[in-house]
Amino acid sequence: MAEPSQGNLKALTRRLLTNTELNSDEIEVLENLPMQVKTLPRQHDIIREGERPSHSCALLEGWLFRYRVIPDGGRQIMSFHIPGEIPDLHSLHVAVMDHSVATLTPCKVAFIAHEHLDNLTVHHPRIAMALWRDTLIDAGIFREWMVGIGRRLAFGRIAHLFCEMYRRLEIVGLAEGKRMNWPVMQIDLADATSMTAVHVNRTLRDMRRRGLVTIQDGVLTIHDWPALIEAADFDPTYLHLREAQT
Amino acid sequence: MAEPSQGNLKALTRRLLTNTELNSDEIEVLENLPMQVKTLPRQHDIIREGERPSHSCALLEGWLFRYRVIPDGGRQIMSFHIPGEIPDLHSLHVAVMDHSVATLTPCKVAFIAHEHLDNLTVHHPRIAMALWRDTLIDAGIFREWMVGIGRRLAFGRIAHLFCEMYRRLEIVGLAEGKRMNWPVMQIDLADATSMTAVHVNRTLRDMRRRGLVTIQDGVLTIHDWPALIEAADFDPTYLHLREAQT
């Protein structure tokens, strides 16, 4: 299932720098964290609800998502994660997982033992702050999704997700020109937006017809960014991105 | 609007101890934080979206809630807060507020300057951990609400909120015997569950008729706790409460 492989943590620091200032010493410490890199296939659980992980994982390549299974057999996807993010950083301080983490695409993931992260936070308060900050922004994204699911109609809900993912990918250099890789299937999109796959399908057709967005061969193209933002009522404040560096 | 007044931070430490272990030194440091206590009327904004607060507030008495205003004039309530909680602790590391905080009832609130909290976290890593942990549990509650809004029907959604608030109040000694003070009006409940006030009203009538829950004179009584848990599909794991101490 999982093969050991090579990799480095540059994606991690690049990502942290998008919302926090770090000096070169701190960047070096972070990038030299002891870790074990694994390559994982798509649709593969990394951690399951109820477990007590001893490591956190930094995503180096691919997409991950977090989800919960609902009694009726359904699935709520709570977030998507792109390279440089640590989706289960919270397990460092909250022992029991209350949701699962899985790969959306084939992924390269760096596992870092909690003891090393603990050491880091004790000896480098500014890094601790940066990591804490990262989990706080995570929480802000949950709040935004909550508003989206509760208050936006299907169209705006999907449009908003497109806006969010494009900004997040763009800021770490993984998207430009209003195009991005889009490995999210309609079923996943449905599970993330609390809709049915059928309705996701119809809504995407709508977007196509209105000339806002098309998805083809795993690539999403935004044809009318202002209109998409308008439809989504997208305000990126909640992502708390630093301007300046690119 | 706000009158200075007396108070102490015992509620804060009592609350932190429900999910974290602290020694007596740490408790003392926390309870002796410099602060300014204010008494505020109900339905009064403490911080607004877009502001950059220099203090965080610990709630000593009353209920607070966090919310966002939606373009159509609506309001999404994202969380309720009870004594001992610090609803805007995240502003310590995320400068700009992406939502507002307001009083639901008349409240007594302790304002603590960020510089003092910063000092605290640098000199007391275990306290920093406890506070970080608290914000992580907060995020877990957002995830749970997201699932509720997206996946539960009106009945279960409201039932779940009742279960959650009862457990949170009970663990800090503010509720027992399946009864709790309930200052949440039907409109607030609607804004928190992404429903209309009309439908909240009908759903509460349903609960009454089925003999699950009644609300009278600001007191909510749970008549059939097992049935409520069942209807809500309530699993308190996400609250990450320590057992043991009461």
Next chain:
DNA sequence: CGCAATGTTGAGCGATTTCAACTGCCGTGG
């Protein structure tokens, strides 16, 4: 007493779900 805030009820409407069928694509194996 009158007004404002909160709660209550009815009737019709609408966004989304459910159920079901069908298409196109791609890898596998005979």
Next chain:
DNA sequence: CCACGGCAGTTGAAATCGCTCAACATTGCG
């Protein structure tokens, strides 16, 4: 080489949960 199966996507028709609009009841308070 083609048959087959499975997966993802697409479309239609009927059902439903919750919304909207509107009226009315109740309570508390100046």
